[in-house]
Amino acid sequence: MAHEISRRRLLGSIAGAGVAGAGLAIAGGSASVAAPASVVTEPAVPFHGPHQAGISTDVQDQLAFAAFDVSTTDPTELVTMLKSWTAAAEAMTRGAPVPGDSTSAAVPPADTGEAEGLAPSRLTVTVGFGPGLFDGRFGLANRRPAALQPLPALPGELLDDAGSGGDIAVQACADDPQVAFHVIRNLARLGRGTVVTRWTQLGFGRTSVTGSGQATPRNLLGFKDGTRNIRGDDSAALDQHVWVGSQSDQAWLHGGTYLVARRIRMYVENWDRDYLSDQQAVFGRTKADGAPLTGTAESDPPDFAATGADGAPVIAHNAHIRLAAAENNGGLRILRRGYSFTDGIDPATGTLEAGLFFLSYQSDPAAFVTLQRKLGASDALNEYIQHVGSGVFACPPGVSGSGDHWGSALFDA
16 A cells, blocks of 8 residues: 555656646636537648648647756657657647557556547647757757847846746647647656656637638737738748748758747736727727728728828827838748637736737747837837747758658758
8 A cells, every 4th residue: 555655646746747837737727618629520730741730730729838848968868759759749630649558457548538539620739949959968059050049138028937948849739729738748748757848838719810711810909910920821921931941051940940939918907998099009900890090901901101180190100010010121021820828817916817829930030039129119019018938949840751750850960
């Protein structure tokens, strides 16, 4: 009996360190109620291809995101883990369990089981490598892309170190929150002893659109979000602004991209007390239909030169859409995949801990930095938001087939 009690305590402490202690149990309250998996009929998203799925893929409704720190110093152990992660992710995107024995009563199941019987729900799993992975522990210092640097300090941010950074990021997107959570839980289990979970975030209600047939969603401030985002079928824009090509100094990253993840707190109580006219002026769009203040339909291009009877710009100089527009930033564009979140109540103020988990994909993180410096300094929206978490990651190209794995070109170079 004493042996059994100590064993249970050991297993409980391991599970707590690897999953619950990482914030999954706390963040779990942020997932919204989704449609039953039985009504999800979309086919599975292909796992293999020249680019990782989950970037230009039509944005799904739910997100589970985790950043890990590598705890081993043995590169062989790290590669072994990435191989097991790749095989597990490929299976889960098909709706299959994690490979291994899940039926023997004498060993822990290879799969945790909570997604058994659920549809794939368009699951995608996307991986990125942070700057810390190239610090010399694994002989990768000379393979670090020059563009992969920790982000500089940006205006108005107040970052929590415990919710920022990481050596490896995993983004799981699906139309069922349990399917997405299942990925993070199982990869954390497979990585135990090689990585430790640094921070996690669950998201609901996509706040961007990448599919040409998708309707534009609304963020927690009630406005349509991502109207002018890059679409997944716009190969020219993707090649120009998202995928890393021959301009990179590292061949292993060709076909990949850079991910910037930002946790943005929204002070929704303050926003809710503001006049509709002020809210619309902040964004430069109408709240009801998303049209620019100079147009009548959401798809109308903003007229930034238009002035009112008083001679002032109809779209204010500090309006969000003016500052973010490509035509006002030398053509600079990013591909955004964002999700709303709510993680309970801020104990210090009693207000909602809610906001936007912003995922930005671009061929160079400098594109995000350029935009955020401008927005952080001048955006009227800053009165109601604050960036509180951050991470930057180099996402390798897609996995070519069953013999390939995430980062193979990086470690085999």
